[in-house]
Amino acid sequence: MHCQSQDFDTLDRRLIDCYQRDLPVCSRPFHAMAERLGASEEQVIERLQRLETLGVLSRVGPVFDHALAGASLLAAVAVPEEQRDAFAELINQVPGVNHNYAREHHYNLWFVMTAAEERSLDERLTQLETTLGRTILRLPMLESFHIDLAFAIPWAELEGI
Template sequence: MATDKVVDDLDRIDRRLIDRYQRSLPLVERPFAAMAEELGLDEQALIERLQRLCDLGVVGRVGAVFDHRQAGASELVAVAVPDHRREAVAQIINACPGVNHNYWREHRYNLWFVVTAPDSTSLELRLTRLEAELATPLLRLPMVQSYHIDLAFALPWAELEEA
């Protein structure tokens, strides 16, 4: 990571590309050509931009986000671990299959992660194993109801630049 302020490396076209194509892509034979046309580029230039955004780490992938309630089982879990063990425990959690988010947060419960699995039985198995391995009780917080999940929100470019 060359610079911490990656936003300075993104020009107007990169930003339009991100703003325009977070939700859906043209389902045509050559989707990148169709996107390129809209942005006034050629296909190869657009592919190179996408590749660069991926290389910069700004874009994780160009793909689908599935509805987790239909796609399988998932659960938010927290653990409270002493500070000197935090790093080691985070690595054990990351090694558990299906972990897709793992954050250090400012709280007595300092590690927060989401475990996903193809179905509830295998989710249960993964969590039971992890709890045994960590020898720490898991705070398991299954969802009751979702009111809103949308991580394709409009990006505050101006504020990102000022920061």
């Protein structure tokens, strides 16, 4: 769905501007957001759901420092292209799998897997190799880089579009 800037009122815009990062860490984050924005918790939740439905937001949630939260790694597997979706479904069923995506490469399915500790991560990957009948390329992170994906939205400039 294609949205125009005029489709967003002040509350929508403030939600987008204020919470691309720094979501409140508390038992009721939407309530804390609502207090800051002068809205109700229900309004904030409804707006976030609407923005997600419109395709403006892809997700609302925290980004964890995986090194502090357990073990994780990037993994890749080469599967027959005509069976890629079926293999992807098998991978998606494994606990801790996220960011599963196709690439145009010999290794054509890539995913991130997380677990509480290295031993569990290795066990899950080994079991998945057995399930898939394929060797999984394991790419542990050697160095961490923080990429800030928050963007300043030039609302005034968008008005004429």
